Amino acid sequence: MNTSALLLMLFAVGSVTAFTAYFFYRVLTTPPRKEPDSYLDTDEV
Amino acid sequence: MSSTNNESWGSRIGLILAMAGNAVGLGNFLRFPVQAIQNGGGAFIIPYLVCFLLMGIPLLWVEWAMGRFGGRSGHHSTPFILHNMDPRRMLWKYIGVFGIFTNIAVAAYYCYLESWTLSYIWHSVAGTFMGQSAEQVASFFGNYVDVTTTTTGIPYEAIWFWLICLLLNTWILSKGLSGGVEKVAKIGMPLLILFGVVLAIRGVTLTAGEDGALFDGTVGLNFLWTPDYSSIWTAKVWLAAAGQIFFTLSVGMGSIHCYASYVKKKDDIALNAMTAGWMNEFVEVVLGGAIIIPIAIGYLGVEKVVELTKTGGLGLGFKTLPFLFTQWGPVLSAIAGVCWFGLLFFAGVTSSLAMGTPVMGFLQDEFGWKRGPSAWMFGLIVLVLGLPTVLFFNYGVFDEYDYWAGTVSLVVFALFEVILFAWVFGMEKGWAEINLGADIQVPVFYRFVIKYVTPVFLAAVFLGALPGIWDQIRNVGIHEEIASTTDPAKLAFLHDKLLFVDGSRMLLLALFLGICFLVRKAYLKRKEHGHGVV
Numbered sequence: 019m020n021t022s023a024l025l026l027m028l029f030a031v032g033s034v035t036a037f038t039a040y041f042f043y044r045v046l047t048t049p050p051r052k053e054p055d056s057y058l059d060t061d062e063v
Numbered sequence: 064m065s066s067t068n069n070e071s072w073g074s075r076i077g078l079i080l081a082m083a084g085n086a087v088g089l090g091n092f093l094r095f096p097v098q099a100i101q102n103g104g105g106a107f108i109i110p111y112l113v114c115f116l117l118m119g120i121p122l123l124w125v126e127w128a129m130g131r132f133g134g135r136s137g138h139h140s141t142p143f144i145l146h147n148m149d150p151r152r153m154l155w156k157y158i159g160v161f162g163i164f165t166n167i168a169v170a171a172y173y174c175y176l177e178s179w180t181l182s183y184i185w186h187s188v189a190g191t192f193m194g195q196s197a198e199q200v201a202s203f204f205g206n207y208v209d210v211t212t213t214t215t216g217i218p219y220e221a222i223w224f225w226l227i228c229l230l231l232n233t234w235i236l237s238k239g240l241s242g243g244v245e246k247v248a249k250i251g252m253p254l255l256i257l258f259g260v261v262l263a264i265r266g267v268t269l270t271a272g273e274d275g276a277l278f279d280g281t282v283g284l285n286f287l288w289t290p291d292y293s294s295i296w297t298a299k300v301w302l303a304a305a306g307q308i309f310f311t312l313s314v315g316m317g318s319i320h321c322y323a324s325y326v327k328k329k330d331d332i333a334l335n336a337m338t339a340g341w342m343n344e345f346v347e348v349v350l351g352g353a354i355i356i357p358i359a360i361g362y363l364g365v366e367k368v369v370e371l372t373k374t375g376g377l378g379l380g381f382k383t384l385p386f387l388f389t390q391w392g393p394v395l396s397a398i399a400g401v402c403w404f405g406l407l408f409f410a411g412v413t414s415s416l417a418m419g420t421p422v423m424g425f426l427q428d429e430f431g432w433k434r435g436p437s438a439w440m441f442g443l444i445v446l447v448l449g450l451p452t453v454l455f456f457n458y459g460v461f462d463e464y465d466y467w468a469g470t471v472s473l474v475v476f477a478l479f480e481v482i483l484f485a486w487v488f489g490m491e492k493g494w495a496e497i498n499l500g501a502d503i504q505v506p507v508f509y510r511f512v513i514k515y516v517t518p519v520f521l522a523a524v525f526l527g528a529l530p531g532i533w534d535q536i537r538n539v540g541i542h543e544e545i546a547s548t549t550d551p552a553k554l555a556f557l558h559d560k561l562l563f564v565d566g567s568r569m570l571l572l573a574l575f576l577g578i579c580f581l582v583r584k585a586y587l588k589r590k591e592h593g594h595g596v597v
Contacts, residue, residue, distance in 0.1 A: 019281050023288035026105040030112070030288075031349050038345040041338040045079060048334070048502045056327040058241055059074040 067434070068139055068427040070325055073241035075335070081240075081248040082322055082339035083346075084413025086313045087255065089176060091347040091410060093376030095307060096356045099287060100372055102303045103294025108348070110295055110304035114520070115344065118305060121509060121517040122314040122477060123340045125484045127332040128496040130323025139324040139424030141317040142582045145480065148488045155483060156586060160578045161476035162317020163425055166418040167441075167578075168468030168571055169316070170232075171448035172461050173418070175221075177411035178228035179381060180404045182207065182220070187400020191215070192385045193393055200386035201378075208456045225453050232412065233442030236419040237435045240325060244416045251409035252342075258402040258409075259350035265399065266357035275390040276361045283357030286365050302527045305520060310469075311347055312340060315477030318417040321424050333501035346410075354403075355379055362387045380407070429585035448574065451567060458563035459541075466535060467571055474528060478521040485514045538564060 019027075050060050072078040099107040133144030141162025145155040186192060192200050206212040210221050217223060235243040269280030294300045309315065326332060359368045359379055371379055380403075388399040422444070423437035432440070452461040484493050494510050534540070538561060545557045 019285040020289060022290055023105055023285050026108065026290055027284060027288040027352075030105075030108045031352075034341070034344045034348045038338075038341040041334065041341050044334055044503065045075065045338050048331075050075075051329060051500075054327070056072055056325065056330045057074050057078070058071050059077075 067431055068137070068424060070139075070240040070424075070434070072325055073245050075330075077241065077245035077249055078322070078326070079335055079339050079342070080252045081245050081413070081417070082319065082335070083342040084248040084252050084409075085318050085322065085417035086311065086339060086343035086414075087252070087346045087410050088311070088313070088414045089180075089380075089407050089410055090307075090310055091343070091351045092259075092354060092407065093380045095311065095347045095351045096287060097372045097376040097379075098303055098307050099352070100356070100369065102300040103291040104286070105288035106290035106292050106295050107300065107304060110301045111307060114301070114305045114308040115340075117512055117516050118520045119308040119312050119314070120337070120340060121513045122481065123312060123319070123336040124333065124497050124505070124509070125481055125493070125513060125517075126314060126319040127323040127326075127336045128493065129480065129484060130320035131326045131328070131332055131499075132496050133320065134324030134326065135328055137428060139321055139428055140421045141320050141476075142425070142585075143428070144320050144324065145483060146586075148483055152487075156582050157579055158476065158479045158483075159317075160575060160582055161315075161472050161479075162320060163421055163578050164571075164575045165316050165468050165472045165476065166318060166421050167444055167448065168464055168472075168574060170415055170418040170441075170445045172452040172464040172469075173411065173415050174229050174232060174445060174449055175225050175453050175456075175461065177232075177408060177415055178221070178225040179207070180408040180411060181228055182224040183381065183385065183404040184401055184408065185224075186215075187385065187388070187397050187404060189215075190393060190397065192389050192400075193396065195386065195389070197383070197386045200389075201382040203385075204378075204382045210454060210456070222453060225449070229442055229446060229449070232415050232419065232445075233438050235412075235416055236423060236441060237438035239434055240420070244420065247416060248413055251413050255406045255409040255413075256346065256350070258406040259346065259354065262358075262399065262402050262406070263350050263353035266354050266361070269357060269361040271361075274392075277364055278361050280357040280361050282365070283360035283368075284353070286360055286368075287352060287356045298527065302524060305524045309473060309477070309524065311343060313414065313417070315473035315475075315480070316418070317421045317476070321421040322417065324424070329500045331500050331502040333497055333505050334503045337503065355384065358387055359383060362390065425581075425585075429581075429588070448570065451563075451570065455563050458560045460563055460567045463564050463567040464571065467568065471528070471532060474521065474525050478518065478525055481513070481518050481521060485518065490514050 053060065129144055129148065133139070133147050136147050138144045138147055140159070142156040142159035145159035149155050192203070195203070207221055210219060213220055235247055237243065267280045267284065269276050271277060271279050313319065323332060355376065356368065359371070363383070368379070371383060384403060385400060388396040388403070391399060419438065419441045422441045423434065426432040426437040426440060427434065452464055490510055490513065493513070498505055541557055541561055541564065545554060548554050548557065
């Protein structure tokens with residue numbers, strides 16, 4: 019690959035992957051809200 | 064009539080995966096790389112990402128916020144979600160009709176597209192393409208969509224696969240949000256990514272001289288990503304980038320509003336929207352860019368692929384790739400076929416399910432229908448409207464549906480909704496709605512973007528599309544073909560095509576007016592029961 023193509027690809031792929039991973043990490047590490055929330059999985063039986 | 068709608072999401076991850084699944088479609092793998100090649104190669108990513116930041120992300124936030132706001136008043140489809148934001152004006156609920164119309168009309172042809180992937184999974188496993196020449200594999204597709212020609216000995220094979228696909232969609236929808244849609248997203252999206260990663264690794268590591276490959280996979284990557292920076296100064300490239308962002312995120316359809324309407328007031332939408340949106344970008348840019356072009360160029364070379372992409376990515380995906388897979392031997396070919404058409408199937412089904420929920424929400428909210436009958440009614444409508452796309456595919460009915468419902472309607476609806484949100488509902492309330500319960504700090508800069516930049520972007524996309532719309536209305540393309548044809552059989556076919564194209568427009572118009580009638584009826588019913596305004 020030529021340098022400009024390689025750099026552009028690394029920039030695009032790297033930044034998109036980083037943003038996706040970051041936002042997923044934020045979702046997974048945010049504690050759930052107190053009930054009643056929008057989600058059935060957290061409902062108390 | 065009181066609403067029977069008590070749907071709910073099972074989990075936050077399930078909601079995000081369903082939203083991402085709604086956005087991720089066949090275009091992520093078939094349209095994006097072709098658009099990039101046709102619009103400046105690697106440089107296309109610059110206008111593409113700018114459009115994502117200035118139009119895509121704001122629209123995601125706007126649609127999530129509108130949906131959640133409407134859901135608080137018990138509205139789960141766009142006619143009354145929009146009406147709820149400006150109850151004094153009659154106009155908005157009819158603008159909201161686009162959010163039901165588009166979903167039905169797109170589902171009508173999209174299910175057929177989805178059924179091709181099911182059929183090709185079957186043929187990949189059965190080894191149908193093994194031993195066939197490139198021309199035979201390509202003509203297999205033509206025979207398949209011809210409907211009357213059987214490729215496996217099963218009469219009307221394409222119709223059977225389409226019916227299976229439609230039944231599957233309807234059955235999943237009848238299981239509800241958490242019991243159907245969300246479960247499919249939780250299985251489908253990880254599998255889609257897994258299949259995509261397997262194929263991307265294979266595509267990138269393709270080596271010249273092995274398994275009949277002429278070039279390394281990196282030759283395709285090099286071609287795709289080599290930037291032509293001069294292209295980013297042309298309006299055409301920006302319109303293409305804006306269009307791609309638009310279609311890839313499934314904004315302007317009404318399905319995001321519907322999914323978000325089941326999120327409660329205190330729960331986050333800002334981070335959820337970002338996560339689903341960026342996940343779609345990951346699938347498109349990272350996976351979509353590493354499969355079809357590197358593999359196709361590895362076997363066919365740059366010039367041949369450029370030629371093939373002139374008619375879009377569909378041909379590469381269904382006519383060319385199955386043949387290239389056969390070069391890897393029977394086992395790997397079957398695995399690659401299952402991965403490729405499997406990921407396309409999951410991309411398709413998670414999107415078509417999202418098209419069913421606004422229609423079901425409308426029937427449940429406004430006419431008190433239960434979930435099951437609403438789902439089966441959606442299936443029936445799609446069956447009736449979809450049949451012409453299956454039977455008369457070669458007469459341009461499929462493309463006509465795609466143009467009016469899957470392209471023009473989206474832009475019109477998005478333009479109206481952003482004006483409603485930013486200028487009528489007002490940025491004060493709109494900004495507060497986006498930030499309500501937010502788990503991330505939404506940059507203040509976006510307040511300005513939503514109010515000024517996004518509407519201008521959308522207006523530019525719409526105005527840029529106007530000449531094409533005018534040509535489409537006048538059937539310029541078909542008339543040019545007629546003028547340049549002397550073959551009587553071809554002429555007769557083109558005249559028939561004109562009839563089918565005009566007929567499908569009438570059908571779509573009738574659908575739109577029919578939904579307007581139902582919205583009017585629902586509105587009068589609401590008024591009669593004393594809750595007609597909000």
